[in-house]
Amino acid sequence: MKNKKNILHFVFIIIFLMMILAPNVVMFFNLETTENNENRKFEKAPEFNLKNPINSMTQFKNYYTENFGLKSTLVNNYIDFKFKVLHETPMPNKVVKGLNDWYFLGNSYNNTLNNAFGNNTFNTDELQEVSKKISELKAYLNNQNIAFYIVVPPNKNSIYKEFLPFHFKVHESNLSVLKNYLKTHINFEIIDLTETLLAQKSKTQLYLKTDSHWNDFGAFIGYQETMNVINQDFNIPVVTLEDYDIQIKPVKQGDIIKMINLNIEESAATFTKKATAINPANNNNNDDEKLVMHYDSFSYTWMPFFNESFKNVNYVDNYYVSKKNIEAEKPTIVIFEIVERHIDMFLNKKSLLVN
Secondary structure (H helix, E strand, O other), X not given: OHHHHHHHHHHHHHHHHHHHHHHHHHHHHOOOOOOOOOOOOOOOOOOOOOOOHHHHHHHHHHHHHHHOOOHHHHHHHHHHHHHHOOOOOOOOOOEEEOXXXXXXXXXXXXXXXXXXXXXXXXXXXXXXXXXXXXXXXXXXXXHOOOEEEEEEOOOHHHHXXXXXXXXXXXXXXXXXXXXXXXXXXXXXXXXXXXXXXXXHOOOOOOEXXXXXXXXXXXXXXXXXXXXXXXXXXXXXXXXXXXXXXEEEEEOOOOHHHHHOOOOOOOEEEEEEXXXXXXXXXXXXXXXXXXXXXXXXXXXXXXXXHHHHHOOEEEEEOOOOEEHHHHHHHOOOEEEEEOOHHHHHHHHHOOOOEEO
């Protein structure tokens, strides 16, 4: 009996040692390769500097954290266990470092990471609540002969999912669930920019690597798609790429890396209106169209494009429609621009209409 216990203890020790050594063995055999079976690139190990041993140890620690073997497999299984078995948020952190120096918001910011894989969707009661609020606002604006649109730029996690350091089975997104529900139940269609941006991402970079927002190219494509939908009901001029000089320039430090105190330089496409380009709004004979846009930070990049299309634009940095202001300004179009990660704000408001 004692021998059996000793053998069992010995087996457990061997298994434990194998589990500890396995990542290091995999790492060792892949040091000379560019990629392993986890589709990750291994970097060259830093050289040890005897003159600065503390700095060398820090560099090696960072190197090991990024390159130990079976990292993706172990992390993916840990996340899967946390989510499916323990029913806990698997990645509650603020920032996720992805592949090729891409940085993403984590789940501590409106479950952005879960939303990328459709693991945090509205339930039926929430869908009914949101539908009721939007229907009320739509009915009021229609009675005022005002066209109403909700435009949703997707999260970076939704467009560049392939650069996340792990992958789940992708379910229907929160945005898709809401969009389909509103179309079916109140005949209202959200302008979802996801498919438009996915179709263009192979041609040029659309989002910043170190920031949660799109760049000028992403904003321009979003603007054009929004105007295409609006112009099914109107005839409003739209600027084109030919109206701009496009240069690659350094951009300010991204909002994501600021959260973790990193300072990483990044360059991106920057649009500058050509001096010879004509403002299409000034060339438009119809001066009656007036836009009121309720917005979040994603709109900052596309505001210059809408300013080209509309002579009269009022930007409102909240999502309450004031009846008093609407009846005083008499716009012809009201837009809610709201990024995908903020669409749950509809649940936090008693009403979208105020007096």
